[in-house]
Amino acid sequence: MTSFRRYRLLSPLAATICNLLMVYVLYFVARMVYLLLNLSYFEQGLTFTHLLEMLGGSLVFDTAAILVTNIPYIVLMLLPWHLKECRAYQQLCRWVFVLVNGVALAVNLCDAVYFRFTMRRTTTTVFSEFSNEGNLGSIFLTETLRHFYLVILFALLMWAFYRLYRTSRLQNGSYRWWHYDVAMLLSLAVATPFVVAGIRGGFTTAVRPITISNANQYVNRPVEAALVLNTPFSLYRTIGKDIFTVPDYFPDEQSLAAVYQPVHIPADTVAMQRKNVVVLIVESFGREYIGALNATLEGGHYRGYTPCVDSLIAQSVTFTHSYCNGRKSIDGMPSILSSIPMFVEPFFLTPASMNDVSGIAKLLVGEGYQTAFFHGAQRGSMGFMAFARSTGFQDYYGREDYEADERFGGHDDFDGTWATWDEPFLQYYATKMSEMKEPFMTAVFTASSHHPFVVPDQYKDIYPEEGIVIHKCIRYTDMAIGKFFAKASREPWFKNTIFVLTSDHTNISDHAYYQTDLGGFCSPIIIYEPGNADRQPAMQDKIAQQIDILPTVMGMLHYPKPYFAFGIDLFNTAAEDTWAVNYLNGIYQYVKQGHVLQFDGQKTIGFYALSDSLMQHNLMLNPAAEKSSFPQMELELKAIIQQYMERMTQDRLKPLAPSSGNTSP
Numbered sequence: 001m002t003s004f005r006r007y008r009l010l011s012p013l014a015a016t017i018c019n020l021l022m023v024y025v026l027y028f029v030a031r032m033v034y035l036l037l038n039l040s041y042f043e044q045g046l047t048f049t050h051l052l053e054m055l056g057g058s059l060v061f062d063t064a065a066i067l068v069t070n071i072p073y074i075v076l077m078l079l080p081w082h083l084k085e086c087r088a089y090q091q092l093c094r095w096v097f098v099l100v101n102g103v104a105l106a107v108n109l110c111d112a113v114y115f116r117f118t119m120r121r122t123t124t125t126v127f128s129e130f131s132n133e134g135n136l137g138s139i140f141l142t143e144t145l146r147h148f149y150l151v152i153l154f155a156l157l158m159w160a161f162y163r164l165y166r167t168s169r170l171q172n173g174s175y176r177w178w179h180y181d182v183a184m185l186l187s188l189a190v191a192t193p194f195v196v197a198g199i200r201g202g203f204t205t206a207v208r209p210i211t212i213s214n215a216n217q218y219v220n221r222p223v224e225a226a227l228v229l230n231t232p233f234s235l236y237r238t239i240g241k242d243i244f245t246v247p248d249y250f251p252d253e254q255s256l257a258a259v260y261q262p263v264h265i266p267a268d269t270v271a272m273q274r275k276n277v278v279v280l281i282v283e284s285f286g287r288e289y290i291g292a293l294n295a296t297l298e299g300g301h302y303r304g305y306t307p308c309v310d311s312l313i314a315q316s317v318t319f320t321h322s323y324c325n326g327r328k329s330i331d332g333m334p335s336i337l338s339s340i341p342m343f344v345e346p347f348f349l350t351p352a353s354m355n356d357v358s359g360i361a362k363l364l365v366g367e368g369y370q371t372a373f374f375h376g377a378q379r380g381s382m383g384f385m386a387f388a389r390s391t392g393f394q395d396y397y398g399r400e401d402y403e404a405d406e407r408f409g410g411h412d413d414f415d416g417t418w419a420t421w422d423e424p425f426l427q428y429y430a431t432k433m434s435e436m437k438e439p440f441m442t443a444v445f446t447a448s449s450h451h452p453f454v455v456p457d458q459y460k461d462i463y464p465e466e467g468i469v470i471h472k473c474i475r476y477t478d479m480a481i482g483k484f485f486a487k488a489s490r491e492p493w494f495k496n497t498i499f500v501l502t503s504d505h506t507n508i509s510d511h512a513y514y515q516t517d518l519g520g521f522c523s524p525i526i527i528y529e530p531g532n533a534d535r536q537p538a539m540q541d542k543i544a545q546q547i548d549i550l551p552t553v554m555g556m557l558h559y560p561k562p563y564f565a566f567g568i569d570l571f572n573t574a575a576e577d578t579w580a581v582n583y584l585n586g587i588y589q590y591v592k593q594g595h596v597l598q599f600d601g602q603k604t605i606g607f608y609a610l611s612d613s614l615m616q617h618n619l620m621l622n623p624a625a626e627k628s629s630f631p632q633m634e635l636e637l638k639a640i641i642q643q644y645m646e647r648m649t650q651d652r653l654k655p656l657a658p659s660s661g662n663t664s665p
Contacts, residue, residue: 031227042223058218062233065230065233097165102158123345212238247601277439279442284450284473309482318524325580343583546567552570
């Protein structure tokens with residue numbers, strides 16, 4: 001009997017273990033929801049065996065997240081204080097446990113919805129990203145109603161979680177207090193190394209605490225890392241962490257610059273052309289939606305949703321392979337306007353954002369240009385105003401400025417969530433440029449083709465629901481772009497202008513090609529120069545990316561001074577030397593010479609033919625496959641990464657470097 005009582009002193013430990021095991025079930029259910037909601041992104045190559053492999057790997061990250069978030073509960077339950085064995089204290093423990101894990105379940109379910117927009121798990125940078133937005137409540141409510149079944153699932157799971165919770169079964173007076181305290185101290189002593197090891201990811205001293213990038217060891221494609229991870233882990237592992245770590249692939253600056261150098265030294269002897277530069281950054285306007293850029297899609301029958309942009313492309317230069325450098329709006333602006341790609345985390349949200357940064361606007365201000373940035377949202381939204389000012393835009397026009405202009409519709413043109421509707425705001429944009437002194441450089445960031453995916457009331461019958469929810473918004477924004485060019489073409493500055501149209505990033509998709517690791521970065525890059533008869537419209541067989549826009553525009557203007565850009569001048573680079581780079585879930589993707597290379601920072605894990613559009617055949621797994629370009633591509637990618645990390649951490653984003661003109665890896 002005495003022995004039985006002694007074993008009963010372990011009741012708090014047993015209850016704690018049972019309850020923590022129950023949390024694993026919550027994480028498993030949330031992961032299955034994550035998979036099912038986004039199945040089209042994961043189903044390629046998804047076999048039962050591989051799914052089990054990923055689920056096995058996910059236990060490592062779930063264990064870390066569960067133990068970190070439940071440390072308060074574990075301490076409360078195993079505290080060596082016998083007076084805590086009362087009903088009130090046990091209820092307190094129960095509610096702490098339910099609330100903490102309820103929050104964890106909620107963020108996992110929310111992230112299952114958000115994944116389509118980012119193709120990765122959410123990190124703590126999301127709080128900085130949306131810190132200036134006042135409309136998140138309405139966005140959250142809209143998505144809650146749209147995904148009501150997740151709310152029901154959450155409620156059912158939490159009800160079951162509360163009901164199945166196991167309490168300590170000890171009663172005061174059934175034991176000696178010092179026996180109890182000794183038992184709790186021993187329980188803590190036993191539990192502590194297991195908790196520490198679980199959080200670190202293993203017992204051995206050789207194991208470093210696991211990070212987000214460790215998920216890649218369980219996956220075949222970078223996008224799958226999101227399925228292995230969980231959102232609580234991704235959040236707490238990115239709190240206060242150093243974003244950039246400088247690798248040592250190259251021993252010195254000279255050997256590094258010999259492979260890749262982001263300082264451009266123009267060798268052009270032609271006098272600078274003082275043309276206007278107009279950059280349209282169109283929200284979520286992925287390449288997938290544009291009929292003229294998808295001639296072979298759906299057996300050649302695909303028409304897309306952009307008749308106006310299709311007409312523009314017929315008069316412009318585009319590229320057979322064109323990509324964005326990030327998956328968020330705050331990735332697009334630095335890539336397009338300052339030639340800075342997104343590596344690891346959005347540049348806006350890193351300490352490097354305080355560096356001395358240049359850009360198209362700042363370079364042209366030095367040549368006497370007037371510059372202005374336009375964004376139909378409120379001032380400060382997304383941090384765009386701060387970045388625009390830091391990179392040389394002299395003026396900034398937001399929703400407040402639009403609404404103050406009596407020539408336009410004022411607050412009635414607000415979409416109720418994000419910004420002024422695209423149609424009136426692009427008309428405002430064209431009008432304001434006509435009031436600027438030439439030459440000018442401007443950029444506009446549109447907003448209507450964005451969640452919550454609605455169009456103005458007067459267009460609901462014209463652009464009804466079709467395909468996926470964003471399609472009607474793409475049609476509306478395309479119409480707005482068409483009207484913008486119709487108005488601009490009547491202005492005296494039109495034929496003295498270089499227009500560049502691209503998207504900030506891609507969005508939700510309904511074609512398998514655009515749901516692959518690389519396909520999720522397919523954005524249009526359209527260059528339209530109406531006053532230059534020598535610039536023939538063409539689809540050039542080249543690889544292009546957003547960070548190429550700055551050096552390409554500088555080349556078109558014959559800009560004479562050294563400048564800094566991670567990209568290349570597309571018109572003055574041979575097709576075989578064009579390339580693109582992006583970053584997804586800890587993996588760098590490098591596109592060049594008909595191949596895609598995937599690199600985890602230490603080694604190449606994937607090598608695909610660019611013609612393998614669904615990325616089904618990893619050539620690294622085929623000893624007989626042609627891989628002659630692989631070593632050079634890996635070397636070049638290492639040089640790009642090291643240049644990026646060194647310059648970010650050393651505040652060297654200006655042309656203060658050895659005078660080498662080599663910018664093409």
